[in-house]
Amino acid sequence: MSNTKRRLIFAVVYLAYTSIYIARVNLSMAGPELNELSVLNTVQLGLLGSVFSCVFGSGRLINGAIGDKTPPWIMLTVGLGFAGISNLLIGFLPPFIAIFALWATNAYAQSMLWSSVLCVVSSMYSEGDAKKKTSLMVTSVAMGNIVGILVNTLLITALGVKFAFIVPGILTILLGGAVCLLTRSIKQEEKVKQNHVSIFKLIRNKEILEMSIPAMMHGVMKENVSLWMTVYVVDKFGTDLSTSSYYILLIPLIGFVGRIVYPTVFKLCRENENAVSLLGFVLSIACSVLICFTGIGMIASVLCLSLIYTAASMINTSILSIYPLRSAKTGNVSSVSGVMDFATYFGAGIASMIYGIVIDSFGYIPMFVSFAVISIVSMAFIAKINVDRK
16 A cells, blocks of 8 residues: 555544534533523433443444444445434434434444544554554544534524534544545555454453443542533523633643643653653643632633543543554454543543433532542552553
8 A cells, every 4th residue: 555545544543533523512512502491401411421322332332342343434434424414314303212312323333433444544554653643543532522612603603503513524424434445455454363352351351341440430530520611601600602612612622732742741751651641630630620629710620630531532542552562463453442541431421421310410510529439549540550560
């Protein structure tokens, strides 16, 4: 494969993965407007966050195993297509039960993608280059959040809340077609298939089981900061969507910086992804404690949320992107990534439902206190894994 074609495939896959975050953060951005229109209430919004995380996490486990044996172009095309169709139909603002089913479909469709993205990257590049390219590919997550906030805010204020689902839906479908055309030739090498380890053996592996705990814990922070950031700023500080969006934009922007500097931090940590994760959890503890103080203003609160999201994003890169590449020689990149993502979104899904109820009754402080507690627990597990490796 020529370098030009590699760059083209990388760019289109990057854009495609960016688009699914536009088709995910739209629910958070549309939350206040949907609440005002009596389409969704706070508890229902939390329930949608939970169903997305639970279905996505379960789908990542299933599709991770499938992705090891299925050409990535199939997984990417089908996933992007159904994610787009689901968002398109939600744009008609059907009853809650229909939105629930469509959002669950969107979650499962999106769960088909990341493992196959990693397979595309690991198939096109050597192991060393694959880590560098993967650390660049994961910036599509933060980029998707940034573009999603800007685009969805514009769509909601200029055209109406329904277009925050219709436009991302159409975009995702179109990019799915482009990915289909470009990645059809990418397949797994036969020698890799012969070394493949089954998903049943993987989930009994001691280190993978231990790593799944901090994976689950960091997912609670990452996904719930994204889910509640808009509602938190609007509720706590009484701003409208247009005003608050300028401040909320700092969250994925600073998170994007965290993704960009990850390779440098990774190198400073002697290419030990667990060391990067430990630094991230320390940062999340400090910011979670600070945001609990009642006198903290909007700018400081948003900055704390930004740093928590940045810390979670760096941990996310370590656990869900760099760690699975250790399994490239056995052809288990997809399945290991799936196991880690399952743990991540299982924790996030359970927490989103609980947080929806707790926030409705007690406010946001209990959520931030829990962020500090789960960070401490995660650090203990990572420290154990580091000791066992030695």
